[in-house]
Structure formats: structure tokens, C-alpha cells
Amino acid sequence: MTTATTTVSSSAVALDPPTLRLRSPDETEAKVAEEYRYAHLLPHFSTDRYPPLTPFDHVDPGLRALSLPNPRDFLDNATSVTELTPNIGTEVTGVNLATLDASGRDQVALEVARRGLVVFRDQQDFIDRGPDFYLDWGRHFGRLHIHPTSGHPAGYPEVHLVYRDANSTFNFEIEGSITTTSWHSDVSYELQPPGLTTFFLLSSPDTGGDTLFTSQVATLSRLSPQFIAFLRTLKAVHSGIEQADFSRSGKRGATVRREPVEHVHPVVRKHPVTGAEALYVNRQFTRRIVGLKREESDAILRFLFDHIDKSADNQARVKWRPNTVVLWDNRITAHSATVDFKETGERRHGARITPQAERPIPASADLDLGA
């Protein structure tokens, strides 16, 4: 199901892209004199308009790695491989992602599918190769998603940026909440949401701004077999409307380049490579369970969202260091930013490369998702 919403209001369209002030007021003159190393990657809010996305066939690169004699030989030169927690996350040092060949990239996809999250340290080579390389990297894993509302480097709409400094925020943040924690799976409202996702920070606060991750495989597995069996019969509506309305209200660059959509996905999806079953609902984008009465849907979703929120035993927390590149499998994990550094006015500037994957596969073959 694809639902277009109201047209972009004329007032929102008329807004000029915001002017970025790159420096916080308390920076010293010496710092002001320095050019920001990644100024060419600062957010640009073009007023381009894009048509609806069209379906495509996705062949997961992790599948190719399954047939290799050793699908982990990309780690042969690693100086450390450390599991962050039992349920999610591995941290790797000593591997230069930028120099991996096609087979190495396939292996990365498989490793991330198995661990949900892999953190690669010391990736200055990767980060400094710049946006043309980012696109080449991402296209290995799938068709690159262009975000409908976020900022991107000028000329590179496929590179999704997060950005905050003393003078501006271009993040999708809802004010008036007691927390900035907002668990989600990126753009789950798309018909074919992202799979293997790459994210790195170009500039980060001295402390804070960590990213939280949770395994939706573990989240599901903690439920009782009877309840899982029920969830496998359900499908839910995911919506991009609120995110678009946030931009239309004048925030985050005030641009909506593609009309928001809603799509129906299984509540439990199956990974196409590992076969792992994962809970696939998130507070940010999942709105209702199809076919249930409103109160039933609200009660079940609230229970599942609370379960995701509080299950620290399914989670890992990435503390950023310079030149860290993080990869996650967006199909079987959820994540949240942590905006705990507002008072310092420091810059946090990140880039995400977001290949789309298959339409979510229901864990139950009997579940009819409709057209």
C-alpha cells in the first residue's frame, strides 16, 4: 500500500535553505581561523523534487559470502575482534574497510547480518576518500536510498547527514520529551527499507553523542513461544508522514523532496541470508497493526516498544572515537541517537550510506502482505 499525503505547503516550499553558521560563539579566534576539514560535507537542503521510489530486485551480498570457504577471512589482518555484548555488536581494529575487494565487502555484509552491528575503528582512509567513494562503497550492498527530508552534501543526495552545532540542529528531534532516546529502524516506511547501513562521524563532541543499538532478534526471542506465534500472524503500518510534517513545519531544513509513504510490513521478518527472525516494529515509524481494533493495536505496540526501550540486556552502546565507521543491519536491529551534549554546543556531524534491501520477508509464509 502506498499512500501519498497532502501536497507540500507553499510556505514550506518557499523557505530558502538555511544558512549554516559553522562555528560556535565561544570558539577561540585561532579555531575560527581554521577551516573545518569536512566543510564540503556540511548539510545542504536542496529543493529538488523526486518521484516515488520504484520496486527493484535486491540480491543480498551476504548470500555470496555464504559460499566462500572462509567468509571471515577479511578479518585475517585484524589486530582485535571483540564482541561488545553476547547479543549484538563486534568491534574490529586493524582492518581497512576502504581497501576491501568485492569479496571482502560481501563478507562484511554477512558478518554484520550475523552480529547486527560491527564497529570498525581507525578508518581515516575510508572517511577521507570522500563522497564518490562513499557511493561506490554503498552501491555494493544495494540501491542507495535518497532520504526525503534530510540534509546532504551538495551534489550527493544519497549521503544522509546528521548535524548539530551550537547554532543549529538538522536532526529529527522531537522537543518536549523527557528523553532524546528514540528507538527506530531507519526509514522503515519504505517498501524496501535499508539493509546493510554504514554510518560515521566527521566531527563529534569530546564526550556524549553515543549511538545505542539493540538486537531485534534478541528482543523477539525473549517473548513466549505462544506470543511469538501470534506476532508472526500480524502485519503493521509504517509511516513517513510525521517525519515529513516535521520538515514541513519549518524544521530540519524545511524541505520534503519526495512525498511521504506508508507501507505494511510483517511484525516478524526473516533475514534473507541468515534466516534469523526479528521483531520489526519501532516507535518512530510503526503506527498500527492491521486488522486489530485500535485499543488492541495500541496495547500490543506499546508493550513491544516498552520491551525494546528497557531491554538493556539486548543492547550495545557505541562510544565514538575519531575515524570510527559503524555498520549495522537495519533489518534486524534498532538504534537511537543520544543527544546529551546540547549544553556544550559542540558539533556532531555524521554521514550515513543507506542501501535499500528486499521487501521485508514475513517469518510466516502464510502472512499475506497484499500488493
Ligand SMILES: [Fe+2]
Ligand atoms: Fe537512524
